[in-house]
Amino acid sequence: MTFDVYFMRDDYSSIMKAKRQDLLRLLAAAKATAAELEDELTLDAKFRLQASEACKQLTRTLQKPVDRAMDLVFQPVLPAALQVALDAGWVAHINDSANGHETSVTARQIAKDTSSDVELVKRLMRVLTADGTIHETRSNEYAPTSFSKLFDNPAWANGLRHSLRDFNITLAGMPAFLAKHQYNLENTQETLYKHVHGASFFEHVLAGGDMGAQFNSFMSVIRDGKKPWFDVYPVAERLEVSSPADAVLVDVGGGKGHDLIAFSQFMARLQMQGKLVLQDQPSAIEGIPTEHASSIEIQAHDFFTPQKVIGARAYFLKHILHNWSDEDCVDILTRIRDAMKSGYSKILINEFVLPDEKCDSTSATRDVVMMALLDAKERSREQWGALIEMTGGLAIDSVWPLGFGDGSIIEVTKEDV
Structure with missing residues (x-):
């Protein structure tokens, strides 16, 4: 081996050593900058996602395939x-x-x-x-x-219990379940959750006990920090009514009324008139604080039955339709459509709209969880359009993004017949 070859090898080694030090220095600087931007990262979810995704991509670049495989294998621990x-x-x-x-x-x-x-x-x-x-x-x-x-907040601990018991155990049965049905669920009546647990997810939740309490606890906490839909949607311009007796908003499947109570306070600040109606199963609306009784009418209602409030300005569905198959969603929407007044009433659907490409991991996995637990789905803009078209007599008027992680408001109107 010549002197020049030795020199080149030594030079290359020095260059690589310097690059290693550069990489470590840059990583340390990035970590320090992220700490300085803690408030910005808290307030700006989109920026936080961009930075997090960049870090994940960097980790994938640094890891060898076997490193990622080992992480995946031992992840459940x-x-x-x-x-x-x-x-x-x-x-x-x-x-x-x-x-x-x-x-x-x-x-x-x-x-x-x-x-x-x-x-x-x-x-x-x-x-x-x-x-x-x-x-x-x-x-x-x-x-x-x-x-x-x-995790000082028990609701987050309940979320982890929900994940381990309902997500992990159910998803562990997914490969065998999909193989059994030859990777085609179009005409399958059996859900993955029922296949694994012997009963449907909602049957277990409604049966009461720890599971129902823990699930409801977790659902309450994941609302924290979410941007209210009415901070983005132009309420004053699009939900005006002519009389205090007119129904402004019917919250269909609104649970304990957290969103409707917040909306009633928003209406008061705008000095808007109109009636608010909260609808859900009797067990769901039980125990709502009486101080809200004067501003909100509470109705026991099953959204698979004819809508009781005719000609409301808007019918609000928050995170309802992603729990149901297309066929069930058509049934729910048809009941509301038949109560709507053409050219006046609208349906406001507060749901996630999946991107058509480069979907983030949280949204992608949430869709698979909905499939596993409920044989339901998160939907893309194209899928929302297809669902509304499948219902008939309805059309998407506008989509109002609420910000990353907060979903969108899909405004649906009734077509003139």
Whole structure:
């Protein structure tokens, strides 16, 4: 080997070493900049997604295929370890340490105070500290993170339970289920959830007990931080009525009325007139605070039966249709269409509209979850158009994006016959 070859190899090695150092320096700078932009990342969901996706792409570039495969294979360990740590009180103990005189707590102290085996605490905490869920201050000593503190709200712990019990177990049966039906669900009456659990998802939820309570708890918390639809949709211009007795908005399947109560307060600020109606199953509307009775009419109603309020200005469906198949959605929409006044009434559908390409992972996986649990779906703009056309007598007038993660308002009007 000549002197020139040795020189070139040494030069190449020096260049690569410098590039490695450059990469580490750039990553450290990016992390520091992200910390400085914490408020911006909190307020701007679209920017947060763009930055997060860029980080994911970088991770995929840095990892070898075998690294990604190993991450995928062992991925289920993390949520299971976190659920144990929540159930056993370990996470609460660590979070509480930041509120007292201590800044961290040892595995031995956690084990003693929660009657747990110290070796088990150490083993599962390794998983949580490696992921960054918990901060390891020194060997077998832990401090909370902003993420671990999220679970001080029991609703998020219930969300994790919902995921482990309903998502993971159900999805584990998906490969065999789809193979059984030859990868074609068009004429399949059986749902994946019922195939795995022996009953439908809604049957389990409505049966009461821990599952129903935990699911409803989680559904309440995921509304937090979402942009209200009426902050984007031009309410004053498009929902005006001529009399206080006229129905402005019928919230179909509106549950406990959280959205309608907020909308009533918004109407009051605008000094808008008109009546508000909340509709849902009797069990869902039970226990709504009486102070809202004067501003909101509450009706027991099944949206698979004829709509009771005729000629309302708008009928509001929030996250209803993604729970149902196209055939069921047509039934729901037909009941409302038949109560609408042409040229006046509209349906406001608050749902996600999937992008036609480059769908983010959260939206894509949410669609698969809807398929697994309910034989339902999230829909793209094209699919929403097809659904409305399938119903007949309706047309999409406008789509109002609410911001990333908040869905859209799809405004549907009744066609003149």
